[in-house]
Amino acid sequence: MRISKIKESLINTNYLFTFMALLFVMGISTLLSESFLSGDNLITILRQASVLMILSSGLTAVILTGGIDLSVNNTAALVGCIVAQLLLSNINIIVVIIIGLLIGLVVGLFNGFLVGVLQLPPFVATYGSNMVVLGLATIVMQGAVIYDLPRNFTPIGVGYLGPIPIPIIISALLIIVIAIILQKTTLGRNIYMLGSNPAAALYSGQKTVLITLQAYALSGLTAALGGIVMTARLNAADANMGNSYGLQIVAAVVMGGTSLLGGEGGIFGTVIGAIILTIISNIMNLIGINSYLQSLAVGLVIIITVWFDIFSRKQREQRKASIS
Amino acid sequence: MEETLLQVKGLTKSFPGVVALSDVDFTLKAGEVHVLVGENGAGKSTLAKCILGVYKPDSGQMYLNNEPVSFSDPKDALDHGIAAVYQELTMVPYLNAPQNIFLNREPEYKFTKIINYKKMEQEAKSFLDILGCQDIDLKTPVLKFDVATQQMIEIAKALSFNPKIIIFDEATASLSERETELLFLQINKLRQKGLGIIYVSHRMQEYHKIGDRITILRDGKFIRTIQNGELSDDALVNLMVGRDISQVYVRTPNVYEGECLRVEELSDKKGRVHSCSLTLNKGEVVGIAGLVGSGRTELARMIFGIDKPRSGKIVLNGTDITGIPPNLAVKMGLGLLPEDRKRFGLALKASLAWNIVAVGLKIFFPSGFISERKNIEIANKYIKLLNIHPPDVRRIVRQLSGGNQQKVVISKWLAAKSTVMIFDEPTRGIDVGAKMEIYSLIDNLATQGNSILMISSELSEVVGMSDRIYIMKDGYIIDHYKRGEKTEEEIGKLMVLGKLC
Incomplete structure (x- = not known):
């Protein structure tokens, strides 16, 4: 009885195939390398995944509204650069972090303004802001x-609380907060409803512009947090440090079963998506595959996971349609 | 003696868990229009789809010209001379009429395989001429045409396959009454040419105008085939619904206490609405009768705040609400049941529970935190109150029938405690049973002191339900009458001609 209920809820959830993809990737990795399943390595994977999780968590909300934010990686870079510059001028670390988060918030609100108020297509608008923030980061760093x-800043990226790395704790807390926002608040509900049918949201008297602004602001905030953790982990900052993330941030969300059309999916899928992407590069490092091939493999896994997800969704739809 | 074109014997089709058709017999003669009627889910469309080869029947046999046949897919049926015109138009909006008619089978020059546009246009024109549509411009992309014209092009496309049988599946669902008349004229021509026509429809008043014979289906079962005119409307509806329906439009006498909505000299920016004025009292049902395109929907959108007016004034319960956005209008108790529920009324991917609380989210959860249990409780309350089927809060709204979807939209507004509601085409595309439920709901709402502004192109509905009627034509409100002051025919004339003679 209980098991069948679990089975049913698994089948009905969008996470099923994401979860199976995770098990599949883990299974293959275990076969390829003995050290993969060791506790140390699993912690390493989570620590490596944490920045990606943070960056893609706010983006999940944006994609749920039916939008997209392509400016996340360079917003993170801009915030990282400014934070590093401020820290060098001996400003209090708490103040620096708050300033960093505010910068992310401003970028997010700017994106929200472009999409919500000016009604620009999100893809183009945020691609534009991505270039703008990259330009700003370059100006801030003057190419350096x-x-x-400072020693009191880097623990955010490399420190431990007991046996657990601090970035993992930060990302876990953030994911809980975002899960609560998306699942348990009226804002979260409005985000889903807006993504499901924007016209119906307007006709239901929802404040569609405000919801859009809030979603993009959230994405800006988490981008900033990701940038701060990234900078602390690298113990360095440069204007191009967002490059390595690029569209991986979007891929993590989409692999997690969140529909690019909006209205379907959620934060836990994104967490799994980020972990899968990290495992792939982890296992290839463990068995010593060169980095050219890594990119190829990551690309293929993204394509296969998304294909599986779309395929399973169609199957479910058909089965439900034939029942009703 | 007309020859029998198509015969269906003992057709049965079931889907997992449901028997959609059981042992259905059906015949179609050359030169006849055979109407298929029944409530939603009665099996009309399933029967049409079995004939078209979309579904493969479980058992039963089909005979075409007395030869046993079975079709593997719609293309196969088409090759055997059976074409279909659907409710949803299947055209490419940016292509013109000839391109749409010959989509994927464009006539080509022999060797170069380059499309022969001249030949394509000539042939397209010949099919459009058959339909009496000489004035359709062949160069204009079809999206520039109104729905009725597009429907004609769709029929021309069906004709271009040289069919012996055409199936119209809810083809008039998006047409106004005038456009429907035009369509019927063309169907008559096709009948005279000896084609067999299967006509699937919801609209009662259409059966008599168009049908030679009528077959009634209910719950997937064949009930009866009758000659047109053999039964009265009431008897026909009783057979369709399977229970006695003595009166369709029931109104409880009501006292109106005080004005709740006043619209003064309202005009829009696009020139579709011109200085319209109307009033609505508490506990009153006021109808706006007008053709599609008369500015009714634009007027409703302005009152609700989706579009900003150019001039004029809207007063709700004594407060001037001119030009305020929908979210504020909603807060003040205004609700809108939009004309197209799938596009504007529902989050189709979301569950019943989510849709029902969508408008009243702030009222139910003032802290901003949602309690799943309370949400389900509220949803269940309205599912029960409005008799929404299936009564499953987790059900995705897309999977509900049209009537039940409409009830979900209504419950959104009821749950949000709206007191002044605009119902734009509340029963479009809904079966008879659900229609009556919605009528009695409207009556109940009025009795409880709510006010309803009802827009409809279904004349008998707007005349039957309204305490007062405004008549709208070409963007103007040309007149208004009290209940019973004018007959249905008179209102209809005013609606179309703007005058009585």
Whole structure:
């Protein structure tokens, strides 16, 4: 009885195939390397995944509204660069972090303004802001790279609380907060409803512009947090440090079963998506595959996971349609 | 003696868990229009789809010209001379009429395989001429045409396959009454040419105008085939619904206490609405009768705040609400049941529970935190109150029938405690049973002191339900009458001609 209920809820959830993809990737990895399943390595994977999770968590909300935010990686870079510069001028670390988060918030609100108020297509608007923030980061750094950040700042990226790395704790807390926002608040509900049918949201008297602004602001905030953790982990900052993330941030969300059309999916899928992407590069490092091939493999896994997800969704729809 | 074109014997089709058709017999003669009627889910469309080869029947046999046949897919049926015109138009909006008619089978020059546009246009024109549509411009992309014209092009496309049988599946669902008349004229021509026509429809008043014979289905079962005119409307509805329906439009006498909505000299920016004025009292049902395109929907959108007016004034319960956005209008108790529920009324991917609380979210959860249990409780209350089927809060709204979807939209507004509601085409595309439920709901709402502004192109409905009627034509409100002051025919004339003679 209980098991069948679990089975049913698994089949009905969008996470089923994401979860199976995770098990599949883990299974293959275990076969390829003995050290993969060791506790140390699993912690390493989570620590590596944490920045990606943070960056893609706010983006999940944006994609749920039916929008997209392509400016996340360079917003993170801009915030990282400004934070590093401020830390070098001996400003209090708490103040610096708050300033960093505010910058992310401003970028997010700017995106929300472009999409919600000016009604620009999100893809183009946020691609534009991505270039703008990259330009700003370059101006801030004047082409230089900053190394050796203050000792009281780097633990955010490399420190431990007991046996657990601090970035993992930060990302876990953030994911809980975002899960609560999306699942348990009226804002979250409005985000889903807006993504499901924007016209119906307007005709239901919802404040569609405000909801859009809030979703993009959230994405800006988490981008900033991701940038701060990234900078602390690298113990360095440079204007191009967002490059390595690029569209991986979007891929993590989409692999997690969140529909690019909006209205379907959620934060836990994104967490699994981020972990899968990290495992792939982890296992290839463990068995010593060169980095050219890594990119190829990551690309293929993204395509296969999304294909599986779409395929399973169609199957479910058909089965339900034939019942009703 | 007319020859029998198509015969269906003992057709049965079931889907997992449901028997959609059981042992259905059906015959179609050359030169006849055979109407298929029944409530939603009665099996009309399933029967049409079995004939078209979309579904494969479980058992039963089909005979075409007395030869046993079975079709593997719609293309196969088409090759055997059976074409279909659907409710949803299947055209490419940016292509013109000839391109749409010959989509994927464009006539080509022999060797170069380049499309022969001249030949394509000539042939398209010949099919459009058959339909009496000489004035359709062949260069204009079809999206520039109104729905009725597009429907004609769709029929021309069906004709271009040289069919012996055409199936119209709810083809008039998006047409106004005038456009429907035009369509019927063309169907008559096709009948005279000896084609067999199967006509699937919801609209009662259409059966007599168009049908030679009528077959009634109920719950997937064949009930009866009758000659047109053999039974009265009431008897026909009783057979369709399977229970006695003595009166369709029931109104409880009511006292109106005080004005709740006043619209003064309202005009829009696009020139579709011109200085319209109307009033609505508490506990009153006021109808706006007008053709599609008369500015009714634009007027409703302005009152609700979706579009901003150019001039004029809207007063709700004594407060001037001119030009305020929908979210504020909703807060003040205004509700709108939009004309197209799938596009504007529902989050189709979301569950019943989510849709029902969508408008009243702030009222139910003032802290901003949602309690799943309370949400389900509220949803269940309205599912029960409005008799929404299936009564499953988790059910995705897309999977409900049209009537039940409409009830979900209504419950959104009831749950949000709206007191002044605009119902734009509340029963479009809904079966008879659900229609009556919605009528009695409207009556109940009025009795409880709510006010309803009802827009409809279904004349008998707007005349039957309204305490007062405004008549709208070409963007103007040309007149208004009290209940019973004018007959249905008179209102209809005013609606179309703007005058009585």
